[in-house]
Amino acid sequence: MLFIGIDLGTSAVKLLLMDQDGKIHKIVSREYPIYFPHPGWSEQRPQDWFAQTIDGIKELIADCDRTQVKGISFGGQMHGLVVLDEKDNVIRPAILWNDGRTEKETNYLNEVIGKDKLSKYTANIAFAGFTAPKILWMRENEPEKFGKIQKVMLPKDYLAYCLSGAFCTDYSDASGMLLLDVEHRCWSKEMLDLCGITERQLPTLYESYDVVGTMKSEIAQELGLLSDTKIIAGAGDNAAAAVGTGTVGNGRCNLSLGTSGTIFISSKEFRVDEHNALHSFDHADGYYHLMGCMLSAASCNKWWMDEILKTTTYQEEQANITRLGENSVFYLPYLMGERSPHNDPKARATFIGMTMDTTREDMTLAVLEGVAFGLRDSLEVARKLGIPIQRSKICGGGAKSPLWRKIIANVMNLSLDIIESEEGPGYGAAMLAAVGCGIFKDVEDAADKLVKVIDTVEPDPVLVDKYEERYQQFKQIYPALKEVFQQI
Numbered sequence: 001m002l003f004i005g006i007d008l009g010t011s012a013v014k015l016l017l018m019d020q021d022g023k024i025h026k027i028v029s030r031e032y033p034i035y036f037p038h039p040g041w042s043e044q045r046p047q048d049w050f051a052q053t054i055d056g057i058k059e060l061i062a063d064c065d066r067t068q069v070k071g072i073s074f075g076g077q078m079h080g081l082v083v084l085d086e087k088d089n090v091i092r093p094a095i096l097w098n099d100g101r102t103e104k105e106t107n108y109l110n111e112v113i114g115k116d117k118l119s120k121y122t123a124n125i126a127f128a129g130f131t132a133p134k135i136l137w138m139r140e141n142e143p144e145k146f147g148k149i150q151k152v153m154l155p156k157d158y159l160a161y162c163l164s165g166a167f168c169t170d171y172s173d174a175s176g177m178l179l180l181d182v183e184h185r186c187w188s189k190e191m192l193d194l195c196g197i198t199e200r201q202l203p204t205l206y207e208s209y210d211v212v213g214t215m216k217s218e219i220a221q222e223l224g225l226l227s228d229t230k231i232i233a234g235a236g237d238n239a240a241a242a243v244g245t246g247t248v249g250n251g252r253c254n255l256s257l258g259t260s261g262t263i264f265i266s267s268k269e270f271r272v273d274e275h276n277a278l279h280s281f282d283h284a285d286g287y288y289h290l291m292g293c294m295l296s297a298a299s300c301n302k303w304w305m306d307e308i309l310k311t312t313t314y315q316e317e318q319a320n321i322t323r324l325g326e327n328s329v330f331y332l333p334y335l336m337g338e339r340s341p342h343n344d345p346k347a348r349a350t351f352i353g354m355t356m357d358t359t360r361e362d363m364t365l366a367v368l369e370g371v372a373f374g375l376r377d378s379l380e381v382a383r384k385l386g387i388p389i390q391r392s393k394i395c396g397g398g399a400k401s402p403l404w405r406k407i408i409a410n411v412m413n414l415s416l417d418i419i420e421s422e423e424g425p426g427y428g429a430a431m432l433a434a435v436g437c438g439i440f441k442d443v444e445d446a447a448d449k450l451v452k453v454i455d456t457v458e459p460d461p462v463l464v465d466k467y468e469e470r471y472q473q474f475k476q477i478y479p480a481l482k483e484v485f486q487q488i
Contacts, residue, residue, distance in 0.1 A: 001439065002068045004060065005430030007237070008049060008076040008156045010034065010096065015056045016426035017064065020439045022450035024423065025064065030056040035093060040100035043093035046082050046158045053159055057223055066224045071433035072163065072215070073208075073232035075240025075425025076156025078176040081134040084151040091145050094155060095134045102133035105140075109133060109178070113194065115276065121190045123182040123272045123280040124175075127339070132178035135195045152201050156234055164213035164231040169203040172239035172289075175281035180205075182282055183270045208235040208243075208284035209435040209443055232436035235284035237425040238264060238291060244428030245393045245419055246451030248285040249444045253389050255375060255408065255416070257398030261297025263340075263378045265290045265387060277341030277381045284432060285443040290385075292340035292378025297371050298398035300333045300349070304367045309360070318403045321365050324410070325466025329353045329362045330474055331370030332481075340378045342478060346485045352477060368404050369467075372411040373474040379412055391415035394457075395422050410463040411471060420452040 002025070007014040012031040018024055030052035035043045061069060079097040084090060095101070109118060109126035118125050126133055131154070139146045153161065154177070157169045174180040179195070179202070181188040187199050206212055211230045220227040234240065242264050247254040250268040255261070268287045272280040283289040296303075305311055330352050337345035351366065382389060394416045398404055409416045421427060431446045440446035 001070045001437065002064060003430045003433040003437070004057065004069060004072040005426040005428065005433065006053060006072065006074045006156070006159065006234075007240070007424060007426035007429060008053075008074060008159060009237070010077050010098070013049060013053050013056055014426050015053070015060045016423060016430055017060050018427065018430035018434070020434060022421070024421065024427070026060055027423070027426070028056045028060045034096070038101070042096040042099040044096060046090050046094050046155070049155065050159060050162045054219075054223070061223070061225070067226060069225055069229060071230040071232055071437040073429040073433035073436065074156040074159060074234030075237045075429040076154065076159075076173065076234065078154065078173055078236040078238070079129045079131050080155040081131050081138070082153045082155060082158045083138070083145075083149045084153070085148045086150045088151070091148055092138075092142065097129045099134070100128055102128045102137050105133035105136040108136070117190075118178070119272065119276055121188045122178050122180060123270075124178060125276045125343075126178055130176060130178040132191060132195055135197060139196050149197070149201060151203070152197060153203055157203055160212060160231055160234070163215055163219060165216060166213035166231065167203045168206050168212040168233055170206050170208040170210075170233040170235055170284070171282035172208055172284045173234075173236035174205060176236060176279075180282070182280055182288070185282060206233040207286050208233050208239065209432050211436050230433070230437055232433045234429055234432060238262060239281070239284040239289065240425035240428035240432070242266065242289065242428065243284050243431050243443060243447065244421075244424055244426075244451070245395055246447040247393060248283070248447050251387055251389060253392035253414070255392050255394045255399075257298050257371070257394070257396035257404065259297065259299045261294035261371060261375055263292045263375055263382075265382050265389065267387060271385045271387070273381050273385055275341070277343070278378060279340070284428070290382055290387075292375070292381065294333065294371070294374050295337060295339050296333050296335040296349070297375075298396060300331075300335060300367050300371055301398060303335060304364065314401070317364050318401060321361050321403060324407060325463050325470060327362055327365050327369060327470070328355065329358055329366040330477060331366040332477060333367070333370045333374045338374075341381050344482070344485070347478065347482075348485055348488070350477070350481065368407050369411065369470070370474075371398075372408045373471055375408065376412050376471060377475075389414065391417060393417050393419055395419065395424075405457045409457045409459045411467045413459050413464045415459065416457040417453045418455040418457070420454045
């Protein structure tokens, strides 16, 4: 049997063909444009997503036995607002997760409605990227279009709707809308009232591995697939990627060192920290997860190498760094402000502690350590909630650096597992499709059988102690500079 995982990203849709043993047969990618009609705005045409997905599927399955394709599922960019009218026409371009137009609405939700109420209703507070502030913006600024809304959906759910006719979403993706009661896994009536929408306008909620329908006959015929090909709900991109790394079940962790950085912790119990420093969302395995997001992670190293040092030889720059845990230079990794745990868009990147004998290597090491310390800030929030974390998967472009992996293992005092296949949301989506088609009894079973660890980086007790002292110093820098950041 074969399964298709669709990763609907911001710059491209990536499609993956996997068999029931977890082997990847083919990967196809199709790009589409992003539109910036005003400064800070970010939009896409949902029709482009669907057209490129259909085109990509045709190439993906061109050389396989198409009768063996049994299920399709999704991992998708989160938070985007897609709205349809009574004839299922797209009313306006989708407002994306990285769109910054909703500062007024976000402040209204957090400061007028209040963070305590939002946390009670949804387990989270408002961020500019979330869906609810976008709905408020549309109600205020495009009232005529707002009045035409019959369906509100998320980006990947538009694909599911076009493929199957099922008006659906899953709990993990819905968690990022600020419309879902995460703890009780239902729409929040209070939030719907605040946004001026009704439950009838929102999709039916499913678990990520649930079958929501089968492929429309005309699309199946166009693609050469069977009309009983199952469409499975899928998950938000972070939850789908977590499935793909085996971060499911209780107390499992994944660290991602991409352009941004995330720490993703799966849990069978609902938890939320008192300051909402971490996102508290439903997970694709049927339970819950906590997630901390740094806005700048591997991008800090890219900035330092490309823009400051003017070099592309990343490995050479790290080759002479041997003395860890003794650096006197600190770096705050807030190039674009910060989300977790500070939620401070005005925070800025900072070097501190330089002297006349500070070297190029010291500065480079400070950048790598600063990102590791920033990730640990979120880990500490999870530990205070009583979640015992002793090991983690690690993935993303930055994780290809052996030095950076070693630093993170010792800063966080975690065993870091490196997995064989790192295909992110697409692989997790294909796994969800396999679960939905009955190949595995549940998501945890699929992860245990398909996700393979090929190497582990163990912390060194001596380095752990050195980095513990350094981290306690690092923790004091942001609070000392917070008011300065507000002024500059």
